[in-house]
Amino acid sequence: MTHPVTQVPALLRPRDSDALRAELRRAAGASTTPVFFGGEVHGQALVLSEFVGTWTSGLRGLVIPPRSGLGGRVVDQKRPVSVADYKRASSITHDYDGPVGGEGITSVLGVPVVVGGVARAVLYAADRGVGPIGGRTVDCLVQSSRRLANEIAIRDEVDRRTRMWSTLQTGQVDAVLTEELRDIHADLRGLTRAAGDPELQRQLRALTDRLARTLSGESGQDETPVALSPRELDVLSHIALGCTNHEVAQRLSVGPESVKSYLRSAMRKLDAHSRHEAVVKARRSGLLA
Incomplete structure (x- = not known):
């Protein structure tokens, strides 16, 4: 990015997906839950991009609008949502039963990464057995979402300050x-x-x-x-x-x-x-x- 008078470095922001992936791996390492995945919110839609422990590529690149499926509900409500038996859950829409079933996933937890009152990403933990996601996994994923929210907030502020400097x-x-x-x-x-x-x-x-x-x-x-x-x-x-x-x-x-x-x-x-x-x-x- 070049400005007409003063050469200001391109925005320093690394890829947020790298930080998201690191948090998923961190949560996976501290938990016995077999599957973790997540993605960033682009516009209003959640795009799944990062995976740990998955068997297939069926979930990769999935675009989830607000209120659609479990992830869309998480983005819309900006709070954690879980289901113990995905196929039979009546609290979510079932637009993604195909790719979810292809992974053999039954219980799922989704936790939003909220920055400034806006959901910027969603972190998931999932198991292939019926039953609620364990408390340790919940704690790990919530802590990861908080760390990631703090990191994104810092990066946002760096971008804002860098743009202000461009007025020099x-x-x-x-x-x-x-x-x-x-x-x-x-x-x-x-x-x-x-x-x-x-x-x-x-x-x-x-x-x-x-x-x-x-x-x-x-x-x-x-x-x-x-x-x-x-x-x-x-x-x-x-x-x-x-x-x-x-x-x-x-x-x-x-x-x-x-x-x-x-x-x-x-x-x-x-x-x-x-x-x-x-x-x-x-x-x-x-x-x-």
């Missing part, structure tokens, strides 16, 4: 936009810590570094390079926004004493005698937005 133009940037971009820089650092995907973390670190260099307008080549730890940069990025030590501690979920320690260490490395001077020198070196 070369030349003079007004003070309001500059402060907004610095706020974005601080938030992106927070999202870097929270992201569960190592590659996404690496790309986010590169993005925050690039944003810092862009806003500083300095290459940092005229001064001795300074290496600050991620936590030291986190603290300085929030101090640059005018936060007190107590506010920084709350935002980073650390103790006030830890904030003081990181700040002292950063000041020492930057040869700064005040928090303000530390921020100025970090910006001048291209370490901070």
